[in-house]
Amino acid sequence: xxxxxxxxxxxxxxxxxxxxxxxxxxxxxxxxxxxxxxxxxxxxxxxxxxxxxxxxxxxxxxxxxxxxxxxxxxxxxxxxxxxxxxxxxxxxxxxxxxxxxxxxxxxxxxxxxxxxxxxxxxxxxxxxxxx
Numbered sequence: 001x002x003x004x005x006x007x008x009x010x011x012x013x014x015x016x017x018x019x020x021x022x023x024x025x026x027x028x029x030x031x032x033x034x035x036x037x038x039x040x041x042x043x044x045x046x047x048x049x050x051x052x053x054x055x056x057x058x059x060x061x062x063x064x065x066x067x068x069x070x071x072x073x074x075x076x077x078x079x080x081x082x083x084x085x086x087x088x089x090x091x092x093x094x095x096x097x098x099x100x101x102x103x104x105x106x107x108x109x110x111x112x113x114x115x116x117x118x119x120x121x122x123x124x125x126x127x128x129x130x131x
C-alpha cells in the first residue's frame with residue numbers, strides 16, 4: 001500500500017485484517033455458518049492441487065468433515081487495494097487431513113475481498129504449497 005492511503009483504506013484494511021482472523025478460526029473449526037458469512041456466493045477458489053471450487057463445494061468439504069485442520073498459522077500477511085477490492089496475500093503453516101491424505105507444510109494464500117453491504121466477503125482465492 002502506498003503512503004497516499006485514505007481513511008477509508010485504513011478502515012477497510014482494519015476490517016479485512018479482523019475478517020482474516022475470523023476466516024482462520026472458521027477454517028480451523030470447520031465452522032460452516034461463519035464460512036457462509038465470509039465467503040461470497042460467487043466464490044472461486046483454486047486448491048493446491050488445481051481443483052476449482054465454488055462456495056458450496058468449499059462449504060461441503062467442511063460440512064462433511066472431509067477436511068480437518070490441526071494447524072493453520074498465518075504470517076507475512078499483506079493487504080492492498082485494487083480499485084474497489086482488497087487483495088490479501090499471506091503465508092500459512094498448515095497441517096491436517098483431507099480425506100485419508102495427511103498434509104503439512106507452508107502454503108501461500110491469495111484472497112480477493114469485495115464489499116458486501118457493510119462488510120467484506122472473499123470472492124476469489126488460491127492456495128499453493130511452497131514448503
